[in-house]
Amino acid sequence: MPVFYKPVPTSEHDDEESQNLTKSRSARIKTTLFYFVATIAVMYVAYLATRSIIRSVPKHGMHGRPGCHHRNLTTLPSHHILPSGDKIPSVALGVWQAGKGEVGAAVQTALKTGYRHIDGAWIYGNEEEVGKAISASGVPRDQLWLTSKLWNNFHAPEDIEPALDETLTRLNTEYLDLYLIHWPIAFKKGSNNVLDKELTANPYPTWQKLEELVDKGKIRNIGISNFNIARIKNLTANPLKHKPAVNQVELNYFNPQPELLKWSKENGLLLEAYSPLGSTKQVKEALSVPEVKEIAKKLDITPAQALISWHVQRGTIVLPKSVTPSRVQENFQVVTLPDDLFDKLEKAATSHPPQRVVNPSKNWGLDFDVFDENWPL
Ligand SMILES: NC(=O)c1ccc[n+]([C@@H]2O[C@H](COP(=O)([O-])OP(=O)(O)OC[C@H]3O[C@@H](n4cnc5c(N)ncnc54)[C@H](OP(=O)(O)O)[C@@H]3O)[C@@H](O)[C@H]2O)c1
Numbered sequence: 001m002p003v004f005y006k007p008v009p010t011s012e013h014d015d016e017e018s019q020n021l022t023k024s025r026s027a028r029i030k031t032t033l034f035y036f037v038a039t040i041a042v043m044y045v046a047y048l049a050t051r052s053i054i055r056s057v058p059k060h061g062m063h064g065r066p067g068c069h070h071r072n073l074t075t076l077p078s079h080h081i082l083p084s085g086d087k088i089p090s091v092a093l094g095v096w097q098a099g100k101g102e103v104g105a106a107v108q109t110a111l112k113t114g115y116r117h118i119d120g121a122w123i124y125g126n127e128e129e130v131g132k133a134i135s136a137s138g139v140p141r142d143q144l145w146l147t148s149k150l151w152n153n154f155h156a157p158e159d160i161e162p163a164l165d166e167t168l169t170r171l172n173t174e175y176l177d178l179y180l181i182h183w184p185i186a187f188k189k190g191s192n193n194v195l196d197k198e199l200t201a202n203p204y205p206t207w208q209k210l211e212e213l214v215d216k217g218k219i220r221n222i223g224i225s226n227f228n229i230a231r232i233k234n235l236t237a238n239p240l241k242h243k244p245a246v247n248q249v250e251l252n253y254f255n256p257q258p259e260l261l262k263w264s265k266e267n268g269l270l271l272e273a274y275s276p277l278g279s280t281k282q283v284k285e286a287l288s289v290p291e292v293k294e295i296a297k298k299l300d301i302t303p304a305q306a307l308i309s310w311h312v313q314r315g316t317i318v319l320p321k322s323v324t325p326s327r328v329q330e331n332f333q334v335v336t337l338p339d340d341l342f343d344k345l346e347k348a349a350t351s352h353p354p355q356r357v358v359n360p361s362k363n364w365g366l367d368f369d370v371f372d373e374n375w376p377l
Contacts, residue, residue, distance in 0.1 A: 076313055077312070078090055082245045084220060084245065086177065086220055088117065090312050091115065091317075092117035092119040092317065092319045092320075093106065093118050094321035095107070095118065096121065097321065098126060098321060100126060100129060104132055108133050110332075113329045113332050115332055117144075117145040117317075118144070118146055118147070121149035121182055122148060122154075123149070123151045127167055131171040135172050144177075145177045146173060147177060147178040148164075149180045149182035150180065150182055152186060153186075153187040153188070156189055156196075157205050157208070161209070164213060168218065175217060176218070178221045178223055181206060181210070181225060185364070185370055186200045193365050201234075203235050204235065208241075210222045223245045223248065225249065226248070226250075227247055228371055228375075232247065247271055248319075250273075250274055251274070251275075251311065253286045253307065254286070254356075254357065261314060261315070270317065271315075274319050276318045277304060277320055289303075291344050295310075305334070310337060310342065310345050314346070
């Protein structure tokens, strides 16, 4: 600490002069101190700002796509090109179990973050709020990718267009980018779990109606969901005018389906990974997998980012759901994993017995498993 000399007064004049001197010295000290503290504060703020910028850029780059608000530094695909020529963005916001009163805000956060792909469905019961959030966002329709799904009790050809129209009205849009047959299970008209054996065994009439709606301009691409290889072959054995553009299936650490992935790549069918974090039931366990944590630590990213990146690197579309703003933002950051870390996670995921998170067969009272490759009806 500096020591300041205090003059001893020798006369009245000296006393006054010394008082003035003391005053001006103390003013100078105050000014110096003020500048000192201000400089430290400015440097600290600059340090915090630089640190937050560095932290927001993962070491191996971020994902970017047209309309995104951040740089494209990753080698992973920002989108895939479908047989129609349309570009489907690699990362979507999933909105299953995103409740009323929260889904709209999640969609708004996602669109502000740079997402341009929303994965919804008629059965999620939240299309109206999703539609309102999209309209309020001001993002032009042609920059958005909207997916919805045909529910099981609308598979009869005459029921498809009214169901689609309801979805279009709720989403406040004239067309869908992608419409999927939600499950390869048809329920009888108006019922909620009475199996329509005929339409389940032969989905071609359903598909033909969807093709008609593509030609009518209400849907740009059609696809399937929860179809195994046997069921895909059963459908594509027909003389299709439009082939399925995607198959949306459960893919996560617990159920990575390497055979289906390999077969789909060989047959030019893009997979979309649903429940990519293990869904609500298993997300905690998925984020705690040692290989996932190791990747997160080494790349200075979060475990969710490690898993989402792994999906994109496997060559699939990924559909993480969140209604938590910070997670919605976090989940959009995709990073290229170094080969050794990618291989290690792939090996860990495919080395244990597969375990599905989503399988409604029992709930629907089916006397077979919807995923059985022999699909005995
Ligand atoms: N075609 C089909 O039959 C089918 C079936 C299932 C799902 N899907 C689609 O796939 C989407 C995703 O699947 P999903 O909803 O089952 O599961 P998911 O995305 O694997 O997991 C969602 C759960 O993870 C949490 N979460 C999200 N990001 C997180 C993060 N960064 N850190 C920690 N926790 C996080 C979410 O919590 P919060 O929301 O509370 O943040 C939520 O509990 C669905 O929304 C739907 O669009 C389709």
